[in-house]
Amino acid sequence: MSNLQNLVKSLGPVRLAVLGVVGAILFGFFAVIAANYSGEPKALLFSDVNVSDASKMVEALDQMKVDYTLKGDGTKIYVPESQALRLRMQLAEKGLPAGGTVGYEIFDNADALGTTSFIQNINHLRALEGELARTIASIDGISSARVHLVLPERELFSRDKRDPTASIVLKLATRALSGQQVKSIQYLVSSAVEGLTPGHVSIVDERGTLLATGMGDDGQAMITATAEERRIAYERRLRGHVENIVGRVVGAGGARVEVTAQMDMTRVVKTSDLYDPDGQVVRSTQTVEDTSSSQNGKQNDGVTVGNNLPNANQTGAGDGATSRDAANRTEETVNYEISRTQRTETKEPGRVERVSVAVLVDGTYTTAADGTKTYQPRSPEELAKIATLVKSAIGFDEKRGDKVEVVNLQFAAPKTVEAASATAPAPEGGMWGLSKADLMRIGEMAMIALLALVAMFFVLRPLIARLGFVKVAPSSADAQLALADGTETPVAAIAGPTGEGENVSFEGNEHLTEDMMIDIAQVAGKVKQSSVRKIGELVNNHPDESLSILRTWLHEPA
Incomplete structure (x- = not known):
């Protein structure tokens, strides 16, 4: 006890105050560390939520008396790990997160009796836009979406009818969407809205890049895009064939192949009728026969009693001369059917007009006794044989203007493993395959260990030495x-x-x-x-x- 008193007296008030402040700081630091790491670990409840959804979710968590932590400017909410799944289901029951949009739940608590038809139409439009936005946001590569619909009403006694249109703004989670994904969004929206066609759906991303014009000309654009994809697939297929056959000759990695195909992107529809005069066939035959006869003689035209008596003409038949006329007519009509061929020919875009192939092959290498390698170019005869193989692989057509070039050049030496690793970028998650959160936790633990060592050597050890x-x-x-x-x-x-x-x-x-x-x-x-x-x-x-x-x-x- 006397040693402790002597130690306190020897330190003086200034040193005692400094030791007290340092001790208080260390105690507070270790208390904060203990509070952070002694409790239950927290798990991510929701991320990338907008401000409106975050405020509603925080209010719901406060009502449920749940301990939570906000990070990332309020876009990430962390809760105790054991309660994360249960809280997700409870918030989903309340319609959270809604993604900043309103769906058909707008009609759940609506008063139908006190609502005008105008408000009903507006709510229906809002609900339709919200549901479409939620559906589009569920597609992989899209974080959120906003949909605007224009559904014109037909005026009374009006013959003009305006088509509905739609505009969509996408917030992408990836760099860009493929053409097929853009078309799928257009067809999705057009199928959900009555009277809307895919060509009247315009799409832009958050950077203002136009993905679909929505001016009604997207049909031809889609056909062109399909033809472009066909060209790329055709070039890839030819390149694979050439690399496969040339690689067997020069070895794996000893050849580089590039294929360029020129295609006709126009669509042609041709209709023709062909008649064959030699292919006559009797279709129908019509025969008409006409027979007629007539008799002429002298008659007593006087008006007498004798002429009016019965059989007066027979008795007086011999009084004058008579003549007979007879006529026969036969008419035959034969209808022939000529052979007819009707042909409709449709030429879709993507007809190959010309193919150009460039093949770069490496030479051969001989290894000397000391381990050095010497480059030797390939002979012209070998290059000619390789060119013949390439022509056979691509279906070479000289009339079409196809061209094949095979060139022998020495390849550049590949980078070593050390150089490649030195120039390779660090992984996005952090160093050594650890995430940023793991690195922060390791840094905190290292800081705690460093402070503990400092306190041990510069505080505890002198005190123990003085009290010995x-x-x-x-x-x-x-x-x-x-x-x-x-x-x-x-x-x-x-x-x-x-x-x-x-x-x-x-x-x-x-x-x-x-x-x-x-x-x-x-x-x-x-x-x-x-x-x-x-x-x-x-x-x-x-x-x-x-x-x-x-x-x-x-x-x-x-």
Whole structure:
């Protein structure tokens, strides 16, 4: 207890205040670390939520009395790991996160009796836009979407009808969308809105890049895009064929192939009718026969009683001359059917007009006895054979204007593994395959360990050294006299930089050897007895200088 009191008195008020402040800072630091790491670990509840959804979710968590943490400017919400799944289901039951849009839930609490038809139409439009935005945002590569629909109403007694249109703004999670994905979004929206065609759906991304015009001409653009994809696939297929066959000759990696195909992107529809005059066939035959006869004679045209009597004409038939006329007519109509061929020919875009192939092959290498490699170019005969193989692989057509070039050049030496690793970019997640959160946690633990070591060596160790058992050394004058006489050697007093005496006890000189190791208080390890003897001899031979050094040590601040 007396040692502790002496220590406190020797420190002084200033040092005590500094130690108190340092102790308070260390205590607060370790308390914060203990509070952060002693509790339950937290898991990510939702990320990339907008401000409106985040405020509603925070309000719901406050009502449920759940401990949460906001990070990333409020776009990330962390909750205790054991409650994450349950909280997701509870928030989903409340329609959170809604993605900043309103869907058909707008009609859940609506008063149908007190709502006008105009408000109903507006709410229906908002709900349709919100549902489409949610559906589009669920596509891979899209983080959020905003949809605007224009559904014109047909005016009364009006013949003109305007088509509906749609505009979509996408926030992409990736760099860009493929043409097929853009078309799928157009067809998705047009199928959900009555009367909307894919050509009237315009799409832009958050950077203002136009993905679809929406001016009604996207049909031809889609056909062109399909033809372009066909060209790329055709070039890739030919390149694979050439690399496969040439690689068997020059070895793997010994050839580079580039294929360029020129295609006709126009679409042609041709209709033709062909008639064959030699292929006559009787279709129908019509025959008409007409027979007629007539008799002419002299008749008594007088009006008499005899002419009016029955059989008057027979009795008077011989009175005048008579003549007979007969006519026969036969008409035949034959209808022939001529052979007819009707042909409709449609030429789709993507007809190959010309193919150009460039093949770069490496030479051969010979290894000398010392390990050096010597490059040797390939012979023209070998290059000609390779060109023949390439022509056969691509279906070479000279009339079409195809061209094949095979060139032999030495390839550049590949980079070494060390150079490639030095120039390779670091992974996005962090160094050594660790995420940023793992690196931050490792840094915090390293800082804690460093502070613990500093506190141990610069705070705890001096305190323990001062509170240890220390013998009172004899005065410097007595020590000097004892050394001068050489009669007392049981105790050797050695003054350190702090002014305190360090006592070394000896049983007797006769029991010590020059190389015997002895212990000295507050000195780590052991010291040779011969070294202590030499110090005693120096003090004995130079008492004044030794006394001055001891006084200087005693007056040095602790």
